[in-house]
Amino acid sequence: MTNRGRNQRLFVRDIAHARAGDKGNTSNVNIWVYDPEDFELLKRSVTPERIKREFPRLVRGTVTRYVIEHLHGLNLVMGEALEGGVNASLNLDSHGKSWSYLILGLTLDTGEKSLQG
Amino acid sequence: MAKANGTFRIGTGAGFSADRLDPAVDLAKRGQLHVMVLECLGERTVAFAHRDRMVDPRRGYNALLERRMRALLPACRASGTVIITNMGAANPRAAAECTRDVARTLGISGLKIACIEGDDVTKFVQPDQPFMDEPGTLADIGRPVVGMNAYLGADAIMPALEAGADVVIGGRLADPSMYLAPLMRHYGWQNSELAKLGAGTLVGHLMECGMQITGGYFADPGIKDVPDLADCGYPIAEVSADGSAVITKLPETGGRVNEATVKEQLLYEVHDPASYLTPDVTADFSRVAVKNLGEDRVRVEGAAGRARPEKLKVTVGFDAGVLAEAGISYAGPAAGERGRLAAGIVEARLKKIHRISSPIRIDLIGAGSLFATAGKTRTDSEDVRLHVALRTTEREQADLMLWEVESLLCCGPAGGGGYRGVITPAVETKSVLIDRGLVKPTFEILVT
Numbered sequence: 001m002t003n004r005g006r007n008q009r010l011f012v013r014d015i016a017h018a019r020a021g022d023k024g025n026t027s028n029v030n031i032w033v034y035d036p037e038d039f040e041l042l043k044r045s046v047t048p049e050r051i052k053r054e055f056p057r058l059v060r061g062t063v064t065r066y067v068i069e070h071l072h073g074l075n076l077v078m079g080e081a082l083e084g085g086v087n088a089s090l091n092l093d094s095h096g097k098s099w100s101y102l103i104l105g106l107t108l109d110t111g112e113k114s115l116q117g
Numbered sequence: 118m119a120k121a122n123g124t125f126r127i128g129t130g131a132g133f134s135a136d137r138l139d140p141a142v143d144l145a146k147r148g149q150l151h152v153m154v155l156e157c158l159g160e161r162t163v164a165f166a167h168r169d170r171m172v173d174p175r176r177g178y179n180a181l182l183e184r185r186m187r188a189l190l191p192a193c194r195a196s197g198t199v200i201i202t203n204m205g206a207a208n209p210r211a212a213a214e215c216t217r218d219v220a221r222t223l224g225i226s227g228l229k230i231a232c233i234e235g236d237d238v239t240k241f242v243q244p245d246q247p248f249m250d251e252p253g254t255l256a257d258i259g260r261p262v263v264g265m266n267a268y269l270g271a272d273a274i275m276p277a278l279e280a281g282a283d284v285v286i287g288g289r290l291a292d293p294s295m296y297l298a299p300l301m302r303h304y305g306w307q308n309s310e311l312a313k314l315g316a317g318t319l320v321g322h323l324m325e326c327g328m329q330i331t332g333g334y335f336a337d338p339g340i341k342d343v344p345d346l347a348d349c350g351y352p353i354a355e356v357s358a359d360g361s362a363v364i365t366k367l368p369e370t371g372g373r374v375n376e377a378t379v380k381e382q383l384l385y386e387v388h389d390p391a392s393y394l395t396p397d398v399t400a401d402f403s404r405v406a407v408k409n410l411g412e413d414r415v416r417v418e419g420a421a422g423r424a425r426p427e428k429l430k431v432t433v434g435f436d437a438g439v440l441a442e443a444g445i446s447y448a449g450p451a452a453g454e455r456g457r458l459a460a461g462i463v464e465a466r467l468k469k470i471h472r473i474s475s476p477i478r479i480d481l482i483g484a485g486s487l488f489a490t491a492g493k494t495r496t497d498s499e500d501v502r503l504h505v506a507l508r509t510t511e512r513e514q515a516d517l518m519l520w521e522v523e524s525l526l527c528c529g530p531a532g533g534g535g536y537r538g539v540i541t542p543a544v545e546t547k548s549v550l551i552d553r554g555l556v557k558p559t560f561e562i563l564v565t
Contacts, residue, residue, distance in 0.1 A: 017341055017377060019334070021386035024250065024548070030384035032377065058491040066390055071380055071407060077388045083490060086161065087437060087545040090478035090506040093487045102491055 013104035016042055020100040025085040026061070027096045029103050032073040039072045045109040046074055054106065058083075076103065124355035124363075125303050127296055127320070130189060130200075131155040132327020132351075134162050134179055138188055140328075140370065144351045145192035147367055152299045153193060155185060155202035156292050156325045163289055164434025164544035166206035167264030177208030178215065186219045190284075194225050199283055201274065201299065203290040207264055209234055213286045213563050220565045228565040231277035233287035235558035236266045238431055238551055249430065249548040260435040260510070263544065267429045267551055270396025272308075273558035274298035280562055289432065291396050293321025296354070304358050314398040315422025316360025319405060322393065323364060323382050323417065324354050330364060330382040331413075332372030345371025361418035363410065374413040383407070383417075392423075394430075399423040428550035437545040438510030443522035443538035444482075446502040447530065453497040455530035456481045462529055463505055466521045473517070475509040502535075508543060515540045 009015060015038040018031040031046060033039050048063035061079025068075065082096045083089040089096075128150045130141035134157040145153060157179050158166075170177025179185075182204045193200055205212040213232035220228045242265050244256040255262070266289035275298050277285045297317035300306065306313045323330055331352045332343035343349075350370025356362040364374055383402060387393055391403040401421035408416045447455045460479045467473045480486035483501035485493065503525075507518045519538035526536055 013337075013340070017335075017337070017381065019329075019381040019385055023386055023388070026388070028384070028386065028388055030381060030387075032380050034377075055491045064388075066403075068384075068390060068403065070404070071383075073380060073384070075384045075387065075390060087543070088476075088508070090476055090508065091487060091490065092480060092482070092504060092506070098487050102488060102493075105493075 009110070010107055011104065012042065012045060012106045012108060015108065016104065018100040018104050020097055022082055022086060022095045025080050025082045027078045027081040027099050028075060029078070029100050030073060030075045031103060032071065036072045041108060041110070042074065043067065045106060046076065046103060048076070050106070051076065051078065055102065124357055125300060126150045126353060126355055127152045127154060127299065127324065128353045129154050129156065129324045129327045129351050131157050131185065132325060132329060133157060133159065134181070136327055138185060140349065140351050141185070142188050142192060143370065144353070144367060145189050145196065145198060148353055149196065150198045150353070151303065152199045152201060153189070154295045154324065155200065155204055156295065156327070158203040158206055158289065160432045160546045161544055163206055163266055163432060164263055164546055165542070166208070167434055168436070168542065168544070170207045171263070175211055178206045178212035179204035182212055183215055183219055186216050187223065190220055190223060190225060190228070194228065194283070199278070199285065199299065201285045201295045203287050203295065205232065205286045205288045207288060209286050209288045216284055216286060217563045217565055226565050228284065229280070229282045230284045230286065230563045231280065231282035231560050232563065233269065233273055233277060233285065233290065233558055233560045235273070235556060236269050236287065236289040237264065238267045238556060239265045241551060241555045242431060242433070242549060246549045249550050255433060255547065255549065258435050258545065258547065260437060260545065263434045263436050265431055265433045267431045267556045268396050269556070269558050270294045271298035271301055272397070275302055277560045277562070278302045280560070282562060292325040293318045293395050294397055296321030296324055297397055300356055311398060311422035311424070312420070313360045315400040315420040316418070317356070318393065318395055318398055318400040318422070319402060319417060319420035320354045320356055320362050323379065324352055326382065326385065327351055328372060329385065330378055331366045331374050332378055335378055335381060341377065343373050347371065360420065361416065363414050363416050365414045374415050376407050376409045376415060379407050379415045379417065394426050396425065396429055398425050427553070429553055429556055431549050431551050433547045433549060435545045435547070437543040438508065439512060439515045439540050440543045441507045441509065441515035441518050441538070441540045442504065443519045444502050444504045444536070445522055445525050445529070445533045446500070446535040447533055448500045449532065450499065452499050452501045453481065453484045455532065456484065456501040456503050458530045459503050459525055459533060462525065463503070463521055467518060471517055473507070473514050475507055475514060477518070478506045480504045
């Protein structure tokens with residue numbers, strides 16, 4: 001469980017854990033909240049639209065999000081997101097194993113910005 | 118040996134080609150297993166194995182086969198544990214013969230080693246075959262094919278088990294099928310019992326990556342701590358007749374099994390959780406229940422199944438030349454600036470002077486590399502490493518790239534050190550579909 005206090009949570013990593021996998025040029029990242037109460041916050045923060053907006057050069061294809069409601073998890077399937085895939089990529093991480101931490105590094109959509117703005 | 122608590126016990130003793138060996142020996146000795154699966158084949162691994170076989174017809178199987186068998190056969194023989202593996206890669210027969218020779222050396226007599234063949238479908242697939250999941254055909258690649266393997270399912274493994282094999286060695290056996298087949302045989306599950314096939318496939322899917330479900334590939338210090346990863350235990354599945362299972366590991370091993378480790382693996386390399394395709398079944402993991410029983414024991418149940426896909430998936434491997442990588446490091450004040458200067462020099466030399474048009478990527482490790490394409494903000498450190506990568510079918514270009522990076526030692530920015538360069542063979546893989554009727558797996562048993 002996260003060591004930040006509830007009101008200090010900034011990043012997806014503060015409420016969830018994740019694992020990335022690859023198949024061809026498609027990356028999937030599954031993401032699970034530690035506390036079911038944070039599931040709505042996760043769903044609001046990690047949307048296909050946001051992934052496309054945050055990583056336009058990396059994630060070039062369609063992003064599909066599967067919601068596993070009873071286990072409080074998401075599965076993001078990102079097409080054309082591996083720079084050609086493990087056979088073609090020149091990224092040091094040609095499998096995109098570290099993409100889980102791209103997602104975990106996103107800021108949470110806590111709604112505070114709209115309150116302030 | 119008496120097996121504990123009435124369930125069917127399957128352990129994983131390798132979850133990929135380079136997986137650890139000593140914890141597998143421990144599991145074979147103490148695990149009271151009915152079956153140990155060694156899953157050692159990926160899409161690329163099989164293509165590389167074909168290349169090995171072209172060089173030497175006696176090779177083309179997993180390079181660690183002999184060592185794994187030498188270490189595991191005595192314990193598995195003593196406990197009556199059947200080994201099922203795809204370490205045969207591109208040459209299951211040679212792998213079976215190697216295993217036979219190892220067993221003889223160890224003085225194990227009467228060991229039945231089944232060799233499953235028939236996954237090599239090179240003679241059935243035509244160049245105009247369309248890709249499974251993208252536009253185009255095999256002919257579009259324009260490079261030599263090194264091998265084509267169809268994924269074989271539980272129905273290819275069952276006959277070998279029914280013949281009493283102690284060791285089953287195949288090539289492109291589908292990962293979950295190596296778990297499902299012994300379950301079908303033990304519990305008498307029929308092809309029509311789709312929920313059970315889905316449940317057995319879930320067990321295989323959870324187990325096939327070894328320690329990825331017992332705390333490996335999971336730790337994030339301070340948030341997700343895992344005890345004693347240096348001594349992590351391989352997983353055990355205790356499977357009941359209805360297909361529900363408890364995932365656990367040996368006592369007195371490192372690692373951890375809890376709901377979080379199981380969930381991360383549940384959807385590892387899965388797209389639609391309701392449609393996980395294998396040669397045996399269309400498995401549905403979308404309603405799987407995951408329940409912590411405590412003490413590194415997690416119950417999984419509720420997988421479902423629909424009819425298996427009509428066609429079999431085939432991995433086609435092509436020779437893709439080489440991947441060349443070279444690096445040099447800069448440390449101390451303005452290391453990032455010096456690294457960026459070096460990057461500019463190498464790029465200019467390779468593209469403008471040597472006219473290399475193959476894809477080149479230049480990263481600065483420590484100042485943005487893995488996430489560079491993702492557009493993450495660059496963070497500078499006082500310790501950066503230039504990393505240059507090039508894919509090419511022309512060996513000379515690869516040599517030239519390494520030479521250019523090494524030349525930075527005298528011709529580049531101040532203080533560069535630690536040059537290394539490496540050129541490795543590359544393969545490209547594509548997937549196509551093939552009619553099941555064309556794939557006719559066979560098996561033969563070698564006895565020591």
